[in-house]
Amino acid sequence: MRRQFVAALMVLSLSSWACAQGISYTLLGQTLIDARLKLFSRNDSERETTLRKMFSDAGCADHLSEPAVKHVKQPNLVCILPGTSAEAILVGAHFDHIDAGDGVVDNWSGAALLPTLYEGLRSKPVRHTFIFIAFTGEEKGELGSASYVNGMSKDEVALSRAMVNMDTLGLGPPEVWLSHADPNLARALAGVANAMKLPFRAVNVEQVGSTDSEQFARRKIPSITIHSLTQETLPVLHSRRDQISAVRLNDYYDSYRLVAAYLTYLDRVMSEPAPAAPAK
Numbered sequence: 001m002r003r004q005f006v007a008a009l010m011v012l013s014l015s016s017w018a019c020a021q022g023i024s025y026t027l028l029g030q031t032l033i034d035a036r037l038k039l040f041s042r043n044d045s046e047r048e049t050t051l052r053k054m055f056s057d058a059g060c061a062d063h064l065s066e067p068a069v070k071h072v073k074q075p076n077l078v079c080i081l082p083g084t085s086a087e088a089i090l091v092g093a094h095f096d097h098i099d100a101g102d103g104v105v106d107n108w109s110g111a112a113l114l115p116t117l118y119e120g121l122r123s124k125p126v127r128h129t130f131i132f133i134a135f136t137g138e139e140k141g142e143l144g145s146a147s148y149v150n151g152m153s154k155d156e157v158a159l160s161r162a163m164v165n166m167d168t169l170g171l172g173p174p175e176v177w178l179s180h181a182d183p184n185l186a187r188a189l190a191g192v193a194n195a196m197k198l199p200f201r202a203v204n205v206e207q208v209g210s211t212d213s214e215q216f217a218r219r220k221i222p223s224i225t226i227h228s229l230t231q232e233t234l235p236v237l238h239s240r241r242d243q244i245s246a247v248r249l250n251d252y253y254d255s256y257r258l259v260a261a262y263l264t265y266l267d268r269v270m271s272e273p274a275p276a277a278p279a280k
């Protein structure tokens with residue numbers, strides 16, 4: 001079984017766009033992505049335990065820390081993938097949820113992808129240091145992300161080249177919260193989605209809510225949030241309709257594919273020296 005699985009990975013990773021960019025990335029199969037989505041729990045402590053195991057199984061046991069957060073029972077979970085440079089790319093998603101529903105869409109959909117994205121990236125050397133953070137206490141007012149950001153030193157902030165946040169995936173094709181995104185990060189994301197021929201659009205959500213990337217933007221760290229909310233699907237949020245049945249699995253898998261390619265692309269392009277200004 002294992003051998004066959006690896007073979008499948010290779011075929012997936014060499015899409016024409018990736019070839020054109022000289023980029024290869026590793027994707028896990030949809031069956032596994034769906035299976036990890038189905039590991040959700042209605043209990044945040046169980047979600048914490050499941051995530052810790054998923055990070056460990058993915059190979060992050062030695063680089064996993066659990067900083068406590070005031071006023072929240074569960075800690076943040078932080079998994080680091082060291083790169084050849086100290087410059088960092090942060091990848092985040094909150095794992096807590098509102099009790100009205102099962103919190104599969106908001107936000108087990110994002111949290112469950114963190115160990116998987118780590119697993120894909122660790123198969124090859126990376127240039128940036130990737131920091132994967134499963135935030136606690138987002139529904140209580142972004143307590144986990146605020147705590148993490150407040151704890152960052154000036155140097156750590158300066159070394160943070162990008163923060164990519166995932167919140168509420170799978171309701172439909174992936175979207176960007178454009179009005180609150182760093183323009184360069186948004187342009188790169190649109191470019192990757194376009195090259196992968198994935199349906200992609202901008203939907204601004206400041207009228208309906210907020211999310212963890214806002215805490216990073218507060219300290220001027222270039223940030224972006226990927227979500228899937230629309231006017232039509234908004235009623236699912238924080239309601240008993242937030243169940244596994246609300247997730248469109250193919251759109252969810254596309255969202256995963258997009259983020260996996262995007263992180264690999266950012267790792268590459270953000271480490272390349274800026275092109276020299278044309279001689280006057």
Ligand SMILES: [Zn+2]
Pocket residue numbers: 094106107138167168211
């Ligand atoms: Zn959320």
